[in-house]
Amino acid sequence: MAFEPVLTKNVGHPEVLTVRGYRDRGGYQALAKALAMEPAAVIEEVKASGLRGRGGAGFPTGMKWSFIPKDSPKPKYLVVNADESEPGTFKDRLLMEKDPHQLIEGCIISSWAVAAHTTYIYIRGEYVYAADVLERAIADAYQNGILGERVMGSGFRHDIYVHRGAGAYICGEETGLLESLEGKRGQPRVKPPFPAVVGAFGCPTVINNVETITCVPHIIERGAAWFAGIGTDARNTGPKLYAVSGHVERPGTYELPIGVTFQELLDACGGMWQGRGLKAYVPGGASAAVLTAEDRHLALDFDTMAKAGSMLGSAAVMVLDETTDMVRVAYRFAKFFAHESCGQCTPCREGTNWLELILHRILDGHGQPRDIDLIDSVAKQIGGNSLCALGDAAVGPARSIVQKFRHEFLAKMPAAALAAAS
Amino acid sequence: MSQDPNVNTPHRGILPTEVWNRITEIRKRYPTARAALLPALHLAQDASDGWLPDPVIEAVAVELALPPSDVYGVVTFYDLFHQKPVGRHRIRVCTNVSCMLRGSDEIMATLRQELGTDEDEVTPDGRCSYVHFECLGSCDTAPMMMVDQDYHENLTPERVRQILKELP
Numbered sequence: 001m002a003f004e005p006v007l008t009k010n011v012g013h014p015e016v017l018t019v020r021g022y023r024d025r026g027g028y029q030a031l032a033k034a035l036a037m038e039p040a041a042v043i044e045e046v047k048a049s050g051l052r053g054r055g056g057a058g059f060p061t062g063m064k065w066s067f068i069p070k071d072s073p074k075p076k077y078l079v080v081n082a083d084e085s086e087p088g089t090f091k092d093r094l095l096m097e098k099d100p101h102q103l104i105e106g107c108i109i110s111s112w113a114v115a116a117h118t119t120y121i122y123i124r125g126e127y128v129y130a131a132d133v134l135e136r137a138i139a140d141a142y143q144n145g146i147l148g149e150r151v152m153g154s155g156f157r158h159d160i161y162v163h164r165g166a167g168a169y170i171c172g173e174e175t176g177l178l179e180s181l182e183g184k185r186g187q188p189r190v191k192p193p194f195p196a197v198v199g200a201f202g203c204p205t206v207i208n209n210v211e212t213i214t215c216v217p218h219i220i221e222r223g224a225a226w227f228a229g230i231g232t233d234a235r236n237t238g239p240k241l242y243a244v245s246g247h248v249e250r251p252g253t254y255e256l257p258i259g260v261t262f263q264e265l266l267d268a269c270g271g272m273w274q275g276r277g278l279k280a281y282v283p284g285g286a287s288a289a290v291l292t293a294e295d296r297h298l299a300l301d302f303d304t305m306a307k308a309g310s311m312l313g314s315a316a317v318m319v320l321d322e323t324t325d326m327v328r329v330a331y332r333f334a335k336f337f338a339h340e341s342c343g344q345c346t347p348c349r350e351g352t353n354w355l356e357l358i359l360h361r362i363l364d365g366h367g368q369p370r371d372i373d374l375i376d377s378v379a380k381q382i383g384g385n386s387l388c389a390l391g392d393a394a395v396g397p398a399r400s401i402v403q404k405f406r407h408e409f410l411a412k413m414p415a416a417a418l419a420a421a422s
Numbered sequence: 423m424s425q426d427p428n429v430n431t432p433h434r435g436i437l438p439t440e441v442w443n444r445i446t447e448i449r450k451r452y453p454t455a456r457a458a459l460l461p462a463l464h465l466a467q468d469a470s471d472g473w474l475p476d477p478v479i480e481a482v483a484v485e486l487a488l489p490p491s492d493v494y495g496v497v498t499f500y501d502l503f504h505q506k507p508v509g510r511h512r513i514r515v516c517t518n519v520s521c522m523l524r525g526s527d528e529i530m531a532t533l534r535q536e537l538g539t540d541e542d543e544v545t546p547d548g549r550c551s552y553v554h555f556e557c558l559g560s561c562d563t564a565p566m567m568m569v570d571q572d573y574h575e576n577l578t579p580e581r582v583r584q585i586l587k588e589l590p
């Protein structure tokens with residue numbers, strides 16, 4: 001698979017940390033090109049590229065931008081979601097640490113398209129180093145007239161600020177993020193209104209993931225048709241970063257056309273760790289349902305994953321080998337969601353705790369066969385009954401693991417409990 | 423530069439002037455004072471041995487003209503803010519699934535053994551405290567831990583012992 005990297009082409013070229021080095025490698029040409037275009041034409045180009053959000057939900061980016069009201073007298077904001085807290089995900093960190101100007105360029109072009117004069121990059125609090133790299137790159141961009149009153153000598157004014165979070169997964173959810181940005185607890189808001197109309201500080205706001213924004217300069221520079229020509233079909237386009245972890249020989253971030261199959265990705269990673277067999281994989285972070293070895297030839301794109309009952313999510317691919325204790329995996333995911341539930345909705349707050357408790361009991365050898373149905377029933381009560389997608393996310397892994405690896409749960413139960421139930 | 427009316431007000435005595443100056447600077451980035459709360463708490467915590475004693479929390483509330491109860495609500499919500507003393511070095515071990523698959527249990531056990539403390543306790547000499555943590559976005563180099571602001575990756579028990587030894 002000879003795929004020439006797009007988003008990661010500057011990795012291994014530390015000179016791009018400065019404006020000058022980035023320019024030497026072709027940077028900021030897309031910005032110049034965009035500033036010569038009408039903002040509406042930039043939005044059209046992004047629409048035509050088929051770009052869908054890389055943060056998890058896969059919403060079409062150009063369409064999201066077009067929801068920003070044009071006649072509103074209020075300021076507009078771009079907010080970059082750099083919270084990257086979905087377990088298994090580490091691609092945005094790479095983009096920020098290795099090529100900060102690519103993100104800055106994407107922010108300015110996207111802001112030009114929607115007439116935003118301020119970008120906030122909301123970065124998780126633990127990414128101290130990445131925040132520092134960004135701050136330095138932003139300062140350099142101001143010094144070189146790329147940010148500030150007159151972006152590249154144009155009449156467009158733009159400021160970018162890095163805003164550090166403080167350790168809460170829920171702040172990755174877009175409205176939880178906005179609350180957090182405004183200095184509050186990161187508890188998601190009721191939608192509608194959507195952020196495009198009432199977002200940061202009550203103003204129209206576009207929220208996009210880091211990787212989504214870094215696609216933008218390339219779309220402008222090379223054209224929508226080029227971007228749309230990469231990938232599975234018209235609904236799944238462009239280069240994609242897959243963050244691979246777990247039992248593979250060479251874990252890491254792999255940039256490939258969206259829609260490579262799991263097997264192709266696994267091959268790119270040098271295969272399974274220590275030559276072991278594959279048991280299962282998670283295609284899109286802790287929020288995605290688990291798939292099994294039988295699903296190895298599925299395309300890792302939005303629609304194929306959805307059809308298979310899972311999701312591409314953040315494309316954090318966790319690979320689990322034949323020795324993996326699936327009950328333990330289910331328990332660890334449940335513990336994560338119980339810890340991260342923001343507590344606003346009773347089904348999510350209570351239900352995630354119950355899932356953790358029941359799974360812990362089974363893991364400890366004190367489970368009963370009826371616990372398996374109990375997991376299902378608790379999961380059903382969370383799903384669809386909570387304000388944000390965390391509730392649904394908590395349900396996916398637990399239910400799929402129980403469904404697909406039921407025998408592993410039974411194997412942990414005391415013989416007496418099994419006999420009593422049969 | 424215009425004179426800030428807050429300068430020399432009593433609540434400011436609890437933290438160095440530079441911290442307040444920095445907060446004043448950061449406020450300009452946002453249309454509301456409240457939006458500067460997370461940055462302000464980070465700065466305040468960094469200047470207070472890594473945790474937020476009540477008087478510091480209340481001073482930040484006064485500075486930003488917020489009800490203290492709101493600020494407490496925020497402090498308790500986020501994992502990176504602490505309301506009790508922490509070690510001079512704070513260790514966070516990721517134990518989420520990708521790290522668990524590659525041996526984070528062993529890392530936790532090594533810390534317990536070497537430091538002789540439980541999770542979230544400070545060693546008697548005040549040097550270290552450690553906690554397990556959710557995914558830190560370094561899953562390709564699992565198992566990993568964060569010591570203060572630095573990531574340590576591809577850990578082994580041996581490597582953990584060495585890192586501990588080298589900590590000042």
Ligand SMILES: Cc1cc2nc3c(=O)[nH]c(=O)nc-3n(C[C@H](O)[C@H](O)[C@H](O)COP(=O)(O)O)c2cc1C
Binds near residue numbers: 175207
């Ligand atoms: C619980 C939860 C956590 C999320 N975490 C993140 C995250 O860390 N990073 C991210 O970009 N999107 C995250 N999202 C998705 C965002 O809500 C939002 O869809 C995304 O930022 C939109 O950007 P995109 O269209 O460019 O993907 C999360 C969603 C939920 C429900």
Ligand code: SF4
Binds near residue numbers: 170349
């Ligand atoms: S579903 Fe869970 S995380 Fe989302 S708002 Fe409700 S309680 Fe909070």
Ligand code: FES
Binds near residue numbers: 561
């Ligand atoms: S699971 Fe440990 S860093 Fe992501």
